[in-house]
Amino acid sequence: MNIGHASKRSGVSTKMIRYYEQTGLIPKAARQDSGYRDYDDADVHRLRFIRRARDLGFTVGQIGALLELWSDRSRASADVKSFALDHIAQLKEKIAEIEAMVRTLETLADHCHGDDRPECPIIEGLADGNGTFSTPGQREPRHFGQPGEHPARRRSDAARRATHQ
């Protein structure tokens, strides 16, 4: 089976399949006479596993561990469970972080008239950090976003100008 077919059947892009092979997450694929990579059902199965794990927010490093747990018939289900619970806790932390942002922004926005006058507590809050900011203590790694995901959305003129300049 060619890589394209394996890609369609697994939902993992060909780019990613090659990348996973290159980084050692999956073993080197067999090759056809032509030099094309050759996949079988077991490979597709593993790729689907990977895609589902990614959909659940696991990093590639974590997926490597999950693959090992998958293939290790002697490991206890408790090992898997604690791994999952760990990840759940991480995700919840992330949610809490973003919720804090939302709360702050909503507070600021609530106090903004949103009319044609220039006074704006939102900008002032950013500029002067007056009480409205319950400071998030530590400045931790940012990327709460799913990488590669840059949703095209409607933006104000100012935003468009700034990003497309």
Add this chain to the structure above:
Amino acid sequence: MNIGHASKRSGVSTKMIRYYEQTGLIPKAARQDSGYRDYDDADVHRLRFIRRARDLGFTVGQIGALLELWSDRSRASADVKSFALDHIAQLKEKIAEIEAMVRTLETLADHCHGDDRPECPIIEGLADGNGTFSTPGQREPRHFGQPGEHPARRRSDAARRATHQ
């Protein structure tokens, strides 16, 4: 004021300050005779603005727009407000995504005994799950499909290592 001092006073690392200058988010800094960058209070003020905006999850591009809105005394507060509301909606979307992951994982984990036996619905869900996981409606008897040989990536407690890396 040297960059190090400006960094301490603004909470933005020197690396980031140079990066922001390089990418045009902030204007090129003045220079001292020595060639060192020279900052004044207004610069620090702007850097703090940036840091707070980052803490609220705005991208650098969005911050550029916010800086414009900040310095534009004629803009209506409605402009800022819609910008903020837009961002809030975005953050909420992200929260919903992660919450969906959590829900799925919790469902899987709930069904896992978490004892020393190997049977584990979490791994099985990843291996044989129904694509979206959104509703854990189970189909199919599941059996333990092992992927092909797993090469030399033989690590005992890979799970612990992966979560701590």
Add this chain to the structure above:
DNA sequence: ATGGTGCTTCCAACCATGGGAAGGTCAAGC
């Protein structure tokens, strides 16, 4: 003057993904 620290620039890495170029392979149609 010597050492330590701060500053400069440049270059690379992280993660996951996508884009694209330059070229090889294959199966179909004429």
Add this chain to the structure above:
DNA sequence: GCTTGACCTTCCCATGGTTGGAAGCACCAT
């Protein structure tokens, strides 16, 4: 046969935000 087009190969580049490091000056205190 030969062309076309879809597919595959490897290689390099870009993203976003940040950090790390190296090589080499500038500054300050002793």
